[in-house]
């Protein structure tokens with residue numbers, strides 16, 4: 001569909017928020033890689049989100065939900081259709097409490113960092129291990145983010161979703177079909193908000209645990225570099241980073257993409273890296289690991305979009 005037609009469709013809809021056309025995804029991903037999205041929309045609130053999704057669906061324009069863009073590799077040709085970014089939905093509120101726990105509702109675009117900070121400030125326990133993970137609560141639920149033996153599914157009570165017709169539904173955590181860095185949330189479901197159960201604890205103890213996890217994470221991972229976190233999932237019983245390191249891949253480079261010397265499962269954009277170089281480096285690393293250990297590495301990052309001109 002031509003850009004002009006897309007503009008007409010969006011401007012004729014009751015959408016409130018920001019909308020950009022041919023927006024480079026370099027600006028919206030932690031890897032700073034990716035061609036342009038045909039449409040990049042940031043709805044102001046849940047009602048606007050529902051409006052734009054049904055407009056897009058009726059016009060046959062595909063929708064890709066985006067949180068913080070910290071777990072995606074967008075290909076060089078960019079994204080066909082509309083990226084709907086949920087970063088404006090970021091309220092947190094208390095629903096209720098009992099003797100042991102508090103029930104909070106968190107909107108999907110809330111930064112995980114803000115949610116961890118909120119829990120720390122209030123002495124609520126359960127998500128300390130998620131400290132230092134970038135991105136949003138919606139993205140974390142979608143990929144069941146976790147670290148230090150803690151996963152977001154452990155505190156989730158339910159999740160509220162919208163389909164592309166704007167219809168809303170609530171799914172209990174046990175029905176989300178979580179796995180290791182996966183969930184049963186499909187591409188045509190948008191996470192709007194989630195109910196979480198956090199244990200009531202002593203503020204200073206929660207804070208000490210957050211501090212410890214953050215310190216460890218900073219020592220072991222290049223958090224200040226342009227990356228998407230771990231590129232590959234850990235195979236059963238071992239760490240992908242260890243295998244990549246022992247296969248001699250630290251420092252390997254393709255164009256401006258480099259295997260981190262600090263943590264071999266992090267690939268760093270050293271400047272103007274392309275997605276095609278990133279994917280080629282993934283293939284080379286996976287091949288070396290397979291030849292040395294007979295282990296097939298599976299991507300943890302989500303690769304989306306259309307190929308560019310190589």
Ligand SMILES: Cc1cc2nc3c(=O)[nH]c(=O)nc-3n(C[C@H](O)[C@H](O)[C@H](O)COP(=O)(O)OP(=O)(O)OC[C@H]3O[C@@H](n4cnc5c(N)ncnc54)[C@H](O)[C@@H]3O)c2cc1C
Pocket residue numbers: 030064065066067068069070071072086108109132133134135136137138139140141142143144145146147181185189190191192221222223227228229230302
């Ligand atoms: C330095 C660094 C360290 C990291 N450390 C960790 C770690 O320790 N543990 C870990 O698990 N991950 C880690 N990550 C990866 C990443 O931060 C997490 O996976 C994070 O939860 C992704 O959230 P996001 O909002 O950025 O998702 P995005 O990258 O925006 O999206 C990821 C996927 O979720 C979907 N999605 C996002 N929001 C929604 C929504 N509201 N509704 C429906 N679908 C949605 C997208 O379509 C996409 O498929 C790290 C990344 C970096 C850069």
